Amino acid sequence: MLHIRPRLLIVLSLLLVAFPGHAQNCLLTISGIVKEQNGDVLPGATVSFAGKTVVSDSEGKFRLSGLCGGAVELTVNYVGYQNFYQKINLQKDTVITIQLIADETTLQEVEIVGNTAAKTGLTNSSYSLSQQELEHFSGKSLGEALKRVPGVSALQTGPAIFKPVIDGLHSQRILILNNGIRQEGQQWGVEHAPEIDPFIASEIKVVKGSEAVRYGSDAIGGVIIVDTPPMHQAQKFGGELNAGLFSNNRMGVFSGLLEGGFKNAESMSWRIQSSVKKGGDYSTPDYVLSNTGTQELNFSGALSWKKEDRGAELYVSSFNTEIGILRAAHTGSLEDFDNSIRNQKPWYIEDFTYTINAPRQKINHQLLKVSAFKKIQGVGTLNILYGGQYNQRKEYDIRRAGRTGKPALSLDLFSNILDVSLDHNLGGLTGSIGINGTYKDNANVPGTGIRPLIPNYRQVNTGLFIIEKYRKEKWLMEAGMRFDYQHLQVLTFINNQDLVKPSFNFNYVSGSAGVSYYMNEFARITSHVGVSMRPPHVSELYSEGLHHGTAAIERGLMNQNGFQTDQALIHKEISTKFTQGFQLIRKTFSLEVSAYLNHISNYVFLKPTGTALTIRGYFPVFDYNQTEAILTGVDGLMHWDISRSIEYAGTFAYLYAKDVANNDVLTFIPPAQMEHAFTWHRTLKKGQEFFITLSAPVAFRQTRAPKTVYPLDVAAYEGEKVFDFAPAPAGYILLNMEAGIKFPVGDHTLSIALEGENLTNKTYRVYMNRLRYFADEPGANFMLRLKYNFHSHE
């Protein structure tokens, strides 16, 4: 159990702040000229020294007078150029010529930025959240931060559980790569969020097309790559401290990172990191969302040994969380459910508390990674990686006779991954060939007293892939191919009595090809096509029973027809996705648009097939089914420096999804969304940077929502079309504001940001939040974030 006092966080954070002062002799001047690299003078550049700021005139000249003596940093900024810093020890009047270097990012540079670039295709549509962007989300969950990416939304279960959805696909169709290791958790459930602490990330990249060729069938809908900062080799000691306070749920978040080298082993370095979080119940503008508290305690450590041509790394991480589920969302019967929906207000509202009661989830995820690389002369780089993961998931329900303390669902998933790949660069051809192997063992921990929703299973996967890229003049081409084999053994019971051990063997192939044409150094057009296959997941094959989270009885593909479904009737999902992209990056303007068409045959979905009268009353029965689906849409982003200090950023996404075979809509498809953000930023004296951002996320109503069938009408419902228990909520516009300042404290840096979310305290509901049946979204939330970076060289 975790107990963090938010007050302690404030004290700790304040202790870190210190301001230096200095002596006076104030008659000196600095003058000079600001030039471009080619020698042209640069009017309008901001020159700051010791608290004074001037702008260079039409001849690029500037003059600062009345300055005091001493060593102070001179800074010069101009939009589109790299910031210029020089420490000047001012003893007499000084004349200086400053040359600014154009900061024009060309497309080629964008592609190689970040260490994730090599791991994905270049012609696939992707988006990276940089460290700076991630700072705005510190303290939030991974899924919530990813909502920032156009085309990515989140399937929510209340205010704390966010599951990423990429272009309409989620769960077992999306792969999350955590520091190079595929995350193996219980991703099948819609209320199962990724078991990852975003504080470990220095960059998060989302690839919106299939990366199944490199990563296998789990990546059929896209990949989320969470990367940790590269290990520093220089012998220095340093770190980072983060603190965050959130008003809505009175949450405190604290994280710290320390890293350094070893005196006697220059090629070795280490890093340790930890984060803690504790929050209580969230509140809507009108009431407390009782039992939505959350707490988290995470730890990670890394040890690296790196030479020019070889290296190895050991990484361990531990993620531990406990999350309360809105008390009023626990549904004993369809009548309760119906009442909750029609009341428009949760039936259980108590005073704010940090206590987390049932229903709740408790998740522990441990990871061990061992990796090594070796450069082989004339061939390339050989990479070997092993990952072991132990995922424990316990869900607690409200039960009789003291059983509330006993998990209603308890799953232990143990997985092993071995990846070997050879990256090569031969002439104009770069690529990678590799093999992966994974072994998973999923076991229900006995003693729950409830029939497990998914059975025990063992799964072995092997894959062999090759990806090649070829670049010539204005063209970039890439193609890849993968062969997979999966063996799955399920240990399940027929009528909860007789153990059976059916086995499945799947062979499948994935392929992708893409081409980019660079119209000039700022614009390119990209076309990509990916064909990937995915065998159904165990949950889709063998789910059985009443799923309290969804108030429905679910039956897997194999559990229909009295458990006698013929294996030959089970098909692999086949996705064929075309993506057409356009990218433009200019000095003050950038635009990226991608349009896609994803055709999925044998798409697995839940189809309502009737109702069952149980001892708790009627429940709808959903059978897993396979159909032909189409998901097509367009998303984009735009960035525009309107003036030297004002920026605009906008994103939008629209998705149209259809069950072609049944002429029906699909469930859990995000509605059209967009966001507009204006930022005003300024460099103040002594390298202080200030910004203020005003943003407005907009969500439209989902007009292609499934037909509404209220819970009490379920028994009388006879149609075959998918349905939802309540109509799609109306669209909304929110207003958020953030202001921050970053300034040096000696050699160190301190950032302080104050943010307000949903400033107008608007009452609204989100279509993609499964708890929208019961309650509104949280109201205004004010956040204070502090970040302190320190490094010392030895």
Next chain:
Amino acid sequence: MRKKEVSTIINRVVLSLFISFTCFVMSCSDDPEATNEEEVITTVLVTLQPTEGETVTLTWDDINLDAVVDESEIVVSDNLVPGTSYAATIKLLNKSGNSEVNITDEVQKEAEDHIFCFTVTTAGISITNLNKDKNELPLGITSVWTTTSATTAGTVTITLRHQPGVKTGDCPGAGDTDASITFPVNVGVPV
């Protein structure tokens, strides 16, 4: 020197393989055992004992243990006699495991968190005098069913509400439904 480094790397690979192999072997779990369902209610038995005359029983027994209430599983022993007062007792059982578990005992132990709600669709029966919990709020494991002199046909729905911390004595009130079953009950012999 170079050879040594190569062998170091090979050693590392072998070690990783060894670790993964060990994990592979160790984690091969044994065959699971069928779960003994603790929470389910497989049987609802209502005994209606008149001051004089035949006892009437209303029963639902989930014979095939599929958790579904099949019509054939509901048995009402007889019609109620008009103008009579019956002492009703509800008994809930879980017969899904090896031994029979009396769920009524669990409800009794947590009487302050539970309530039986009755919904009657005929004017011919009134249900009163529910037994009470420690807080003097109705519980309903026992009650009194009184019939009028008229001959009527209808149903009685018995719902067990689980209301930890939120029980006020209202029906259905806050909380969740643990069990809900509808019995056809006639008073007299309907024509």
